[in-house]
Amino acid sequence: MEKKFGLIGSTLTHSFSKSYFDEKFFREGLRDYHYELYPLDSVDGLKKLLDENPELYGLNVTIPYKEQVLKFLSDIDPTAKNIGAVNVIKIHNGKLTGFNTDSDAFYETLEKWFPQISDAKALVLGTGGSSKAVQQALKKLSVPFEIVSREKGKAAHTYESLEKDGTPISDAQLIINTTPLGMAPNTNNFPPINYELLTSHHYVYDLIYNPARTMFIQKAEMHGATIKNGLEMLQFQAEKAWAIWNN
């Protein structure tokens, strides 16, 4: 029986999810399983997509719909509810249940990469869906953190306030980019922080996986920081999504 899965988001041409699941289905001999990209101009296009594709069993959700999609769900997993963002939807008998696998994927990859994490402070750039998942993981690890936003009043710091006082950058051993700055095709962009403040003491994690080496990663590496991109997190969250769809 044909089973369809897919990804919704705004611009999906640079997504790795399709090739990841196409290869997985091929490797595991799942010939009737298909994974498609469904770019939507608005999250309201989801209803039409579901009506036109009754064989859909599951969806991944990406930028910018992880929060906007909540209004379409019949049910939401407690972790996703707590985070306020959904990146996986399971479709069963026309009902949509939302989950968040980003948080656990970030948690597991962070713990593996940075074993002394419990002694660190973190600085999270961005306040969107993946930022919320990252914050949940940091809370679970009891890592104190502060957030940076472009907007005053939305977080402890703005990029401008960090220009005047860079102490939060120096003090945070772990800096995480959850903004799309530097993501393909806009690979020349990077978060506007003072990279001169980074040292070999810093761990710099970019959630972006395409390109593998963003400007953010390159600049951090130039100052001696230990770096990590989002590829492993993507793979972990995809396997967690797969387990949810098959449960």
Ligand SMILES: NC(=O)c1ccc[n+]([C@@H]2O[C@H](COP(=O)([O-])OP(=O)(O)OC[C@H]3O[C@@H](n4cnc5c(N)ncnc54)[C@H](OP(=O)(O)O)[C@@H]3O)[C@@H](O)[C@H]2O)c1
């Ligand atoms: N590796 C993985 O598995 C994985 C998982 C999830 C996400 N990601 C990546 O993480 C990135 C963000 O995804 P998301 O779903 O969290 O997106 P999102 O919900 O749209 O949030 C992005 C946040 O970044 C900030 N931002 C947006 N545009 C910006 C700009 N021009 N300059 C500075 N800050 C900006 C905004 O925070 P403020 O308005 O407060 O500044 C915004 O809330 C994407 O590149 C995505 O591919 C990777």
